[in-house]
Amino acid sequence: MTAETFVRNWASYSTPVALRCDDGETYVVKGLQPAKPAMAHAIVLEQVLARLGRIVGAPVPEVVLVDVPQALIDVEPEIAFMSAGLAHGLGLVDNCSDKIGIEAVTSDRNRQAYGRLAVLDGWGHAWRPAADQDAGRGRGVWSVDHGLFAGGKNWTAASLAGLPSPAAPFPDLFAHADQDALDDALLKVHAVTDDALAGVIGWVRPSWGVPTEDLVALAKFLAGRRDTL
Amino acid sequence: MPSYYTIIQVVPDPLTDERINVGVIAFDDDGHIEHRVLNNWNRVKAFAGAANVNPVTTSVHGIFDEALTPDVIRSMTTEWRHSVQLTTPRGSLANVKSLAA
Numbered sequence: 001m002t003a004e005t006f007v008r009n010w011a012s013y014s015t016p017v018a019l020r021c022d023d024g025e026t027y028v029v030k031g032l033q034p035a036k037p038a039m040a041h042a043i044v045l046e047q048v049l050a051r052l053g054r055i056v057g058a059p060v061p062e063v064v065l066v067d068v069p070q071a072l073i074d075v076e077p078e079i080a081f082m083s084a085g086l087a088h089g090l091g092l093v094d095n096c097s098d099k100i101g102i103e104a105v106t107s108d109r110n111r112q113a114y115g116r117l118a119v120l121d122g123w124g125h126a127w128r129p130a131a132d133q134d135a136g137r138g139r140g141v142w143s144v145d146h147g148l149f150a151g152g153k154n155w156t157a158a159s160l161a162g163l164p165s166p167a168a169p170f171p172d173l174f175a176h177a178d179q180d181a182l183d184d185a186l187l188k189v190h191a192v193t194d195d196a197l198a199g200v201i202g203w204v205r206p207s208w209g210v211p212t213e214d215l216v217a218l219a220k221f222l223a224g225r226r227d228t229l
Numbered sequence: 230m231p232s233y234y235t236i237i238q239v240v241p242d243p244l245t246d247e248r249i250n251v252g253v254i255a256f257d258d259d260g261h262i263e264h265r266v267l268n269n270w271n272r273v274k275a276f277a278g279a280a281n282v283n284p285v286t287t288s289v290h291g292i293f294d295e296a297l298t299p300d301v302i303r304s305m306t307t308e309w310r311h312s313v314q315l316t317t318p319r320g321s322l323a324n325v326k327s328l329a330a
Contacts, residue, residue: 005321005328069322075231076320
């Protein structure tokens with residue numbers, strides 16, 4: 001899909017921007033930034049871990065690639081920092097905040113979400129200071145930021161090899177996790193074949209400039225953790 | 230042809246700067262202009278107080294009594310600093326009609 005309209009941005013390292021696209025939906029987009037070379041590796045993690053999250057049934061919004069035209073960048077100064085071309089995108093969940101923390105833990109929906117997120121976090125070696133929570137009625141938890149998995153945006157083949165074995169990187173999630181959802185997510189992880197994993201990595205665009213050997217290392221990293229999780 | 234939109238906001242107290250969106254104006258540099266404004270102001274009444282709703286409703290609808298041009302809209306976005314304000318125009322590649330829809 002192609003971005004048509006700038007909606008807003010957020011102040012953070014990756015400076016995500018909300019863009020309304022030609023399918024009528026609004027996506028939160030993270031793209032390459034000439035001033036931040038590490039964004040290439042960061043959006044690889046964003047795209048891959050978000051898709052893996054969907055596979056395990058975690059509460060990850062729709063994952064897409066968004067074409068950001070140069071013409072839009074030219075008319076909107078707020079996105080002048082971005083490069084044109086395909087970027088990582090997630091469906092916008094209105095009224096969310098990452099400042100709420102782990103709460104609404106008695107909701108069945110969230111307990112199942114925490115169970116699946118605990119598995120995703122273990123698989124991808126998450127560093128998750130907080131989960132994004134819908135600040136409206138029901139306070140549903142969502143997982144929308146995956147650039148801090150696998151050691152973060154500066155990951156390399158060597159850094160992946162040095163990460164510890166799968167564990168519970170965020171025990172607070174486990175404390176509230178629904179066991180059935182957690183078990184089901186684990187089954188889904190173990191059902192992901194090497195070919196399926198390669199298919200997920202295949203969403204990474206060559207234009208992002210991440211070396212093939214790094215992508216192979218990421219695939220091996222995820223395959224290895226799948227087998228030991 | 231790029232287009233732009235600005236959101237019309239009610240700001241009951243400029244000191245606290247809390248605001249609520251009440252409409253949108255879309256325009257392009259060929260002079261195409263479309264707008265959409267709330268039909269139901271109950272939420273604004275709850276936000277701004279009943280006594281303040283009539284004046285701001287009049288101000289908002291008064292925007293469209295003027296001979297609007299892209300330049301007039303842009304000047305409103307920088308000069309209106311009271312209880313009705315317009316956000317900095319944001320860019321789009323969509324046409325003006327769909328942008329205001």
